[in-house]
Amino acid sequence: MGLKTEVLAWLFRRPVTENYPEQKKKPYQRFRGRIVYYSKRCIGCRLCERNCPVNAIVFHEKGRIDFDMGKCILCGLCRDVCPARPKAIAFSTEYDYSSTRKEDLKNLVK
Ligand code: SF4
Ligand code: SF4
Numbered sequence: 281m282g283l284k285t286e287v288l289a290w291l292f293r294r295p296v297t298e299n300y301p302e303q304k305k306k307p308y309q310r311f312r313g314r315i316v317y318y319s320k321r322c323i324g325c326r327l328c329e330r331n332c333p334v335n336a337i338v339f340h341e342k343g344r345i346d347f348d349m350g351k352c353i354l355c356g357l358c359r360d361v362c363p364a365r366p367k368a369i370a371f372s373t374e375y376d377y378s379s380t381r382k383e384d385l386k387n388l389v390k
Contacts, residue, residue, distance in 0.1 A: 307373040312356060316370045316371065316388045316389075318390050319343040319345075319389055321367070322342055322343050323368075327363065328357075328361060329345070331357045331358060332358055333355060336348045336352040348386070359371065
């Protein structure tokens, strides 16, 4: 394909970029977004806190844990080691939670 033909062909293709934040992408099913903590399922073992590689978890007591989403690297170790059944930690599909206020960078609680 010649250069002119190539340029013309691109003029009529759909853009590959998205107009974020006006258009938000729908995350795929297993997306790792803001952490959800199910406080009633938690048995208070503290395994999540001990295994977090960036110390993003502050354990207060059984049923009360804070996840600092400003530090979290979404590795999933806390969820993987959680022995509660069903697990007390899950990922939501919420990815648009950036903020200049540190107090906004928290997990969701259910
Ligand atoms: S996902 Fe990883 S970094 Fe985030 S809180 Fe859990 S263990 Fe820590
Ligand atoms: S690993 Fe699971 S059960 Fe244990 S303290 Fe953390 S959230 Fe609770």
